[in-house]
Amino acid sequence: MTAVLQAEKLSKQYHMGTVTVDALRGVDFHIEAGEFVAIMGPSGSGKSTLLHLLGGLDNPTSGDVLLDGRRYRGMSDDQLTLIRRRQIGFIFQFFNLLPTLTAAENVALPLVIDGKRPEPEHVSGLLALIGLGDRHDHKPHQLSGGQQQRVAIARALVTQPKIVLADEPTGNLDSQSGQAVLDLLRRACDDHDQTIIMVTHDHHAAATADRVVFLKDGSIVNTLDMNKTDGKTRTQTVAAVMADLEL
Amino acid sequence: MRSIYGLAWHNLNAHRVRSLLSVLAVILGVSVTIAGSIIIESVREGVLKSDELRVLMEGLISMLDPAMLFIGIAVMMAGGFLIFNTFGMAITQRRQQIGGLRALGMTQGQVMRVILAEAALLAVIGVVLGVVLSGVLGQVMVAFIKQIAGEMLAFGDAAPTLPVVVFAAVMGLTITLFSVLIPARRAARVAPLDALRKPEAAGVEGISRWKTALGALLLTALLAYVIAAPPGEWVTYPLDFTLTLLFIGLWLAGVGLVLPALISLAARLGKRLMPGTIGRLVTDNVQRARGRTSLTVFTLAFALLVLIGLTGFLKFFLLYGIGSSMKPAEEQNALFITRVDILNGWGATIALDLDSILLTEEELQAILDTVESSAYTVSSYFVVVPEISFLGDAYFSYMLDPTLARNTQSMFTFTEGDWDFALPIMEAGCGVLVVPAVAARHNAGLGDTISVTGRDGPLECTIAGIGSGVAGASIISDTVRDQITDMNPALVLVVPYADTDPVTFQAALDALVTTYPTLHTVQITGFMVVLEDSLDIVNVSLNAMLLLATFAAAFGVVNTMMMSMDERRHEFGLLRAVGTTRTQMRNLIISEAALLGIVGGVVGFLAGIGVLVIIVMTYGLNSIGVSQNLWAAALASVQPAAVMGFVGVIVAPMIASLAAWLPARGILREKPVAAIPRLQ
Ligand SMILES: Nc1ncnc2c1ncn2[C@@H]1O[C@H](COP(=O)(O)OP(=O)(O)OP(=O)(O)O)[C@@H](O)[C@H]1O
């Protein structure tokens, strides 16, 4: 298998007046097509920063990201935007649904932006998949937090993107809604060969992935291959590594 | 939703009130522009029954065209400010959303196009409705002016002409789109990562010291310059116009630059008057989001400034400029004899056609027989010679016997040349006496030849003198009468000899009028009063139109207030949750708005007077060959304008308070819990 997404010596510094924060310090990382990777680490370790750089939402201070071997560096804003539009689906912790659009319209939005005519069955199918088949015409404020989050996931999947980037998609959800979201992501990976990168604080969520990458102070400090870990102790194994990091 | 442009419609629809106000602003601009032309057309139709007569009076009426156009543009600009502010604020508020769309793969170009589509939609709706409503507005305004004008003016029926409608529509579209250009570019620059940042209500912002200093410097330097060394004393056509526009622009820029500091100053003064927490909040709040607050206040001030500037300028130009060209004749107790009963108002002409205005040979002879022994007389033909018209190309000129004209000593005041130079030229062929602006337009000086339109083709005329003629009109010698006109004179100017006995002279005139009831004697003094009355009517009418600019400004205030109320919903909820009563909240909101209104009113008032002084001192009257004490003219022109402005100072805070109170009511009626942010 080949790396669909690759980070090369990725660094990001934030300058706040005289203080410089090293959010990422030369991260090397690659993920193969159809892989489901979880990123864990203490608060402030650079997880979100890494995800944003992988998705082309921000420029690194140094290093580069390659998607299918194509470098982000040197791409124009429009080129990067097209990559986001067609190849990547985002799920944020805060949902960014458009408040004036219905659930169905929100899901269809990426297609509309791409100038495509969304097929109603496709959108309905996705809404049904996330268990909101009867909430087609509801506005975001008429949905619960968990339901909104699921709409955002359906939206990230609507273009059938090669890669889905999710930042704490279960962070605001109860365990039942959280599990539904994880199942959805797992299915996207298993059934549709989509590549998933998910930032999470939840040991159990991380254990759903194929691989868990641990960040601390902007560097990758550990990696766990879940497929080589005993199915019953996965959550505990992840928890143990995290406990170590947080010491 | 089929395409990204559906988003534009969604956005407009989701914020109906602000969309409505923006559309109203466009409607106002477009309909005022068209209504203005309807009013003028209606005056044309009313005064002028016959085509030949229309040609002669066209010049006087066409003086109103630029004024009306100016008003239309002013209203449109107030509307433009509103739209700029609305879109600017909307984009700040939608930052997170736009970031989200960018993260989902919307390009910068697409974001920009959605915003422009919103504006285009508003503009098209506004233009269409504006055109439709302009007819009604025009009729209402005509009815209003009829009321105040009484017999002074007559009106006919008029409909908007296609070029005017097209012009207004294009202007409406252009100004709207232009106003959103900057906000749209800002929207396009929103980074995808902004989707992840919480939107924040604006905090108290500092003032750029150097901008304030620059503004203050600009204002004082401009005023000092025009007062110490009035350019109006030396400037000539066409520089007078350019320089005045430049100075007005600089003055407005200066006002804009110092405005934030003035708002802070007012806030600090306000704190003294309103002690306690509420006072503190008021002072802080008016200092937040300075850009939009300043623009709102600026719009109010701008409306007032235009009101003062235009009223004052008309007074200055018509009374001190054109009016003063009649001073010599007035001092000589001159009068004219005509068939038009002008002292009873222009409306008197309504019943007349051209034939009934021109003097018959018999009447002419009778007039001459009556006054020849005791006065200088000049029979005046009114002609329209485009090349020597001083305003546009339709203003009338006099055709006279040059020797007789000289004898009166009041028909023309030379700034270049004199009668000794002019007479031989005018007697030998076509000689013209013109205002400096006409000479400058032809790039010609004293003794140069220009080509004018005659009845049977071009005619070469020599510039025999440059200066100021009665009512700004140029004079052409009657040696070439056949080549210019075949009509009789419309009036005879009569200037009594210095040693003529006024009593016997008056008796002779009375006898003449009794024998010929069609004739009327019009003393220049009386005519000046009629002119002033007409000017007052024109002024009231223009002010009524300008009031609509104030409306557009008021909509802007409503809109800004409404949007910042909306933005501060959470804040209000918090204040309510910690125990602020509805009454306290209402006082808070109204005081904020009133404070802004007061600043807008006072700044508009002072800046309006300033701009008027600058216009008078810079434009001067050189283009029509009149030399006046500009400083005295400026002071005199300021007075009526100042009264209008003072009304504005009182009305502006009221408009602003009302504008804030309306949206605040709805928000305050909600339970505090409604203001607690939900996840979305
Ligand atoms: N826009 C920014 N400006 C300045 N510093 C930033 C910015 N964004 C992130 N940082 C800093 O970069 C570091 C990494 O931030 P990041 O958001 O990637 O952490 P994280 O691992 O996602 O943490 P959390 O689990 O709390 O979400 C932190 O120290 C943070 O303070």
Ligand SMILES: [Mg+2]
């Ligand atoms: Mg994070």
